[in-house]
Amino acid sequence: MTEFLKPKVYASKCLGFCACWWNGTTIFSDFIEMIKPFVKFVTHCPEVEIGLGSPRKFIRIVMENGVKRFVQPATDRDLTDIMKEYITTTIESLGVIDGFILRENSPSCSIERVKYYHGRDRASSIADTGPGLFAEAILNEYHNYPIESDGRLRNRKIREEFLTQIFLLSSLRHVMRSQHIKSLIDFHSENKYLIMTYGQKYVNKLGRIVSNAERKQVEEIMLEYWDTLLPAIADGRKRSSTTNVFSKIFGYFSDSLTREEKKYFLHRLEEYRTGRVPLSLVRELLRLWMLRFDDEYIRRQSIFEPYPQELEELADFGEYKKEQTKRD
Ligand code: SF4
Structure with missing residues (x-):
């Protein structure tokens, strides 16, 4: 049998590492549980680490003049700048990573299909969807690396x-x-x-x-x-x-x-x-x-x-x- 080194894998922290999903729960991922003994995980929760706490009111991405804003409608807070600063610092500190597992359905971590909205409150979503703010930065910085969502990893x-x-x-x-x-x-x-x-x-x-x-x-x-x-x-x-x-x-x-x-x-x-x-x-x-x-x-x-x-x-x-x- 071959001896394998443990790859370094980044995972969204709510995927079984912490009860930091927006409603204060943790998300079970069978894949993550399976690979835990075989990889070295690095985990973060961008929303908690910018001070939003858990549970918290939901966040949405709003398009304003063609620019993505990261807002919390319930408190009317615009968290774009603090999130961008967090992303820069976190990516600088990550160093070498062999792959990423990011949580789906999140305006921060999803690699695809996040709804972008016209306005901060009760506004309809626009036709375009895309990655969350943190995931977008990871996709750019770690272009061509294995980057998957917990949802896609249900496929064998x-x-x-x-x-x-x-x-x-x-x-x-x-x-x-x-x-x-x-x-x-x-x-x-x-x-x-x-x-x-x-x-x-x-x-x-x-x-x-x-x-x-x-x-x-x-x-x-x-x-x-x-x-x-x-x-x-x-x-x-x-x-x-x-x-x-x-x-x-x-x-x-x-x-x-x-x-x-x-x-x-x-x-x-x-x-x-x-x-x-x-x-x-x-x-x-x-x-x-x-x-x-x-x-x-x-x-x-x-x-x-x-x-x-x-x-x-x-x-x-x-x-x-x-x-x-x-x-x-
Ligand atoms: S998806 Fe990302 S921001 Fe949301 S709870 Fe999980 S780790 Fe935190």
């Missing part, structure tokens, strides 16, 4: 992608701290097939950086690698690229398989390609053969275990609770 595919990205970035950060070019070469080699699922062109591009034909300084190469990998993975894995990768890996074993085994795998691969079965099903078949045939190069590929296996097995929260009960 989005969970898998988020986990894959935060563990990949955390592992690269570790390599960058080492400042050893050998570590970067190993990282590239071990993640080759995983990165290929985002597109073959990225593997080629990153490979050229690692080969360092221009004899650049290690620090410069590491930064270039990071700046290339981040946007490469931002749009998520492509089903067509992933199908090709599985097919290539299958090529390592196919000579040793029976006709029936080959037929079964190709049938499952086609089902994955057309969206009828999840990625994990095909990957598990390949993992079994990886273990059986013990090919050193293939065994080291992170595509077989992009994040801790416990998280894969516990992708469904019902299973997680059962596991926890068994352990207690």
